[in-house]
Amino acid sequence: MDKFTKIWIVLLLLTLFSFGLGWLKLLSLGSFALLLLTTFIKGQLIADYFMGLKEVQGKYRFIPTIWLVVTLLLVALAYYVPLK
Amino acid sequence: MKTIRNSKTLYPAGDFGIWIIIYIELLTFGLFFVGFAYSRRADVELFNASQLLLDQRAGFINTVLLLTSSYFVVKAIEAIKKLEIKEASQKAKNWLLGAMGMGSIFLVIKLMEFVGKYQEGINLSTNKFFMFYFLLTMFHFLHVLLGMIILFNLYQKTKIGGYTSTDHRGLETGASYWHMVDLLWIVLFPLIYIMR
Numbered sequence: 001m002d003k004f005t006k007i008w009i010v011l012l013l014l015t016l017f018s019f020g021l022g023w024l025k026l027l028s029l030g031s032f033a034l035l036l037l038t039t040f041i042k043g044q045l046i047a048d049y050f051m052g053l054k055e056v057q058g059k060y061r062f063i064p065t066i067w068l069v070v071t072l073l074l075v076a077l078a079y080y081v082p083l084k
Numbered sequence: 085m086k087t088i089r090n091s092k093t094l095y096p097a098g099d100f101g102i103w104i105i106i107y108i109e110l111l112t113f114g115l116f117f118v119g120f121a122y123s124r125r126a127d128v129e130l131f132n133a134s135q136l137l138l139d140q141r142a143g144f145i146n147t148v149l150l151l152t153s154s155y156f157v158v159k160a161i162e163a164i165k166k167l168e169i170k171e172a173s174q175k176a177k178n179w180l181l182g183a184m185g186m187g188s189i190f191l192v193i194k195l196m197e198f199v200g201k202y203q204e205g206i207n208l209s210t211n212k213f214f215m216f217y218f219l220l221t222m223f224h225f226l227h228v229l230l231g232m233i234i235l236f237n238l239y240q241k242t243k244i245g246g247y248t249s250t251d252h253r254g255l256e257t258g259a260s261y262w263h264m265v266d267l268l269w270i271v272l273f274p275l276i277y278i279m280r
Contacts, residue, residue: 004162008155012148015273019144022278035274042270050154050263052256057092063107064267071114071271078121079279 007049014038029080036072043068098257106264109227113268116223117275120216127212132280134213137206142197143277146190147269150228153186154266157235157259160242164252173245176255180239183262187232194225217276224268231265234258 018038021031047064048054054061096103124131160179164172198221201207201214208218238258241247247255 002162004155004158008151011151011155015144015147015151018274018278019140019147022140022274027278027280032279035279039271039274043267046154046263046267046270050158050266051260052097055092056096057094060096060103064110067110067114068271071117074118075121075275075279078118078125 004049007045011042011045014042032076032079036076040068040072096260098253098260102257102260106260109264109268113220113224113272116216116220117271120220120275123212123216130211131213134211134217135277135280137201137204138217138277139197139200140277142193143273146193147273149186149190149193150266150269153183153190154263156180156183156186157262160238161252161255161259164242164247164255165249167249169245169248172249173242173247176247177239177242180235180242184232184235184239187228187235191225191228191232194221194228198222198225220272220276224265224272227265227268231262234261 018035021027021035027035044065047061047068051064053064156179160176160183163175163179166172167175198218201218206214208215235258238255241254
């Protein structure tokens with residue numbers, strides 16, 4: 001099995017996991033963190049392998065990574081830091 | 085002591101212009117995602133209740149379709165890079181056709197979702213959750229539509245042997261756009277359909 005097929009299968013499994021959390025309504029703080037983590041991993045796999053950014057030096061590779069981290073962190077803060 | 089040369093390239097695959105567009109799109113959608121999350125804080129119950137009206141299965145199937153479509157595009161590029169032109173074009177053409185098929189089913193499912201919601205009397209002005217839902221998913225829908233047009237053009241050129249192992253920049257440019265559409269959905273799906 002080639003590298004891209006393995007990545008695709010991992011992406012599908014992570015998607016199934018995310019869907020399962022939502023479908024079974026298993027959304028505690030811990031599973032919310034897991035959901036964010038799987039989203040990050042999926043995004044990073046797409047950027048690195050499908051977009052081919054793993055083979056690129058420096059800043060162009062890290063822009064999607066920074067985008068994913070900042071977006072998901074801000075979403076996490078919005079969901080779990082209470083309003084004053 | 086010998087220095088090992090870094091084999092990594094300076095720039096991403098495809099035309100550099102597409103990467104400027106990709107980064108701008110990521111920023112734009114990122115602001116929408118964060119806007120959605122912070123708007124939810126003002127009325128968590130409303131957002132959670134409205135989210136229950138969405139079909140998570142449709143969102144899940146659409147995620148699988150986009151991921152598979154992206155994978156098919158990767159396989160098309162791999163074929164062009166590794167095989168002789170005649171065989172490469174034939175295989176890449178088929179992969180691209182598969183990718184377009186997946187994209188088409190995505191669009192049909194999304195359209196059915198939109199129509200279903202309108203038939204239930206739910207639209208942009210129903211509440212803040214659905215305003216974000218329609219804005220985000222319709223904006224993304226338009227990106228998929230544009231991606232499909234791009235894929236069709238790539239398919240047409242591949243069919244006539246327009247890409248070779250040494251000249252496939254156009255294919256990589258279009259593919260990068262398609263992967264971006266996938267990347268955006270990867271965040272959009274859990275945010276809109278699952279997180280609560």
